[in-house]
Amino acid sequence: MTTAIKTVTDGAILAKRNLMKIKRSPEIIVMMLISPFMFILLFAFLFGNVIEIPGGNYREFLLGGIFAQTIMFGATFTGLGVTEDVQKGIIDRFRSLPASRSAVLVGRTTSDIAANALSIGVMMLTGLLVGWRIRSSFVDAVLGVLLLILFAYAVSWVMAYFGLLVPSVEVFNSATAVLVFPLTFLATTFVPAEPLPPVVKTFVEWNPVSAIAQSSRELFGNISAAAPTPEAWPLREPVTYSLLWIAAILLIFVPLAVRRYGRTTNR
Template sequence: MSAVTQALADGAVVAKRNLIKIKRVPDLLVFSTLQPIMFVLLFAYVFGGSIDIPGMDYREFLMAGIFTQTVVFGATITGSGLADDMQKGVIDRFRSLPMARSAVLIGRTTSDLLNNVIVVVVMSLTGLVVGWRINSSFFEALAGFAILLLFAYSLSWGMAIVGLMVRSPEVFNNASFIVIFPLTFIANTFVQESKLPGVLKTFAEWNPVSAVTAAARELFGNTNPAFPPADVWSLRHPVLTTLIWVVVFLAVFVPLATRQYRKAVSR
């Protein structure tokens, strides 16, 4: 068996272990799905009436942003889970087993990707209840969900680096919140980026979260053809921009996460 095949097989075992943990502690899944439902209801019914998107129902504009925010926050589970395993000594037990070192990272990111799939399904049903509709073809909609999950998967490798560095779930949660919160709000997730002032507008236009959100809106058909084209290339070509970000994140974060894991287990 080749090294790559061995790593993938071992990663599948670790992913199964993480999914079994969710089954035994269902609170993990319950609360990770309740939060996005709360955001959908909150923005749709509380803020939706005061946010005007010309020519569009705000709920259709909103859902792509909620999807993006949710999968980004879902990616942080990778770092939190690794920090928890480091703190409890689980990683040390993995070291004693005849398994590929990369299997822990592969398994962790894969299981969290599957967790994100479940959350997205629940969110989609909630969105349909509050009035969101997909106005594109089946395959375009499928591509919309795929690009959200692919972006979250690439980001989870970055979260893995932080989780291996801090070695405490509490510290990781505080550290990730400082980064993730502005990324998801200084973007076109809940309002049009053109309505943001000065520097915030520029940041939002080149924010990868904005590209993912715009790509999802385009693929779900939740756009207004009467809107003028975006001012920047990244939002005029959001799907391509998102795929570029995914490739860059994986190219940078995967080797860095692997190196950080080796460093962490050698302490």
């Protein structure tokens, strides 16, 4: 059996193990779903009639940002699970098995696709309740969902790497909060980039989270024809920019995480 096939088969077995673990702990899924649900309701009803979107509707603008924010937070569950497995010595047991070296990480990141897909589904249903609609073609809408899942998968590898670096779940939560909160709030998740100060605006425009949010709005048809064309290239071509980021993240963090996994021991 070739290394690639062995990685896929072993990863599938471990992905099943992770999904069974989630099934036995439904509170994990509940917590993942409550957060985006609350964000959509709070921002839609508190700021929906206050924040003006040139040529557009704030609630439809908001959903693209919530999609991007939620998959970023959802990806942290990958690193959290890895950190927990290391602490409990489960990683050491996996390494003693005749399994592919990268299968544990492949299984973890792959199983979390299901949780992220479920979160996206709940967000879409909640969005329908507050006035959001898919106004593009079926194909574009499917591509929008796939892009969100693919970006979440890429970020999961980043979180898996950090999960192997830190000594405890508590440290992981603190470290990822420092990373995820600025990336998700200094972006076009809740407000457009145009009114922001120049330095902040430049960061927001080139932030990959902004590109994912803008891609969602574009692929779901939530950008009005009357809306002004963004000045920065990442927001004019958000799908291309997002795909470049996804490729870069995977090329960098997959080998980093696999190499780190080979050195990791029980803490």
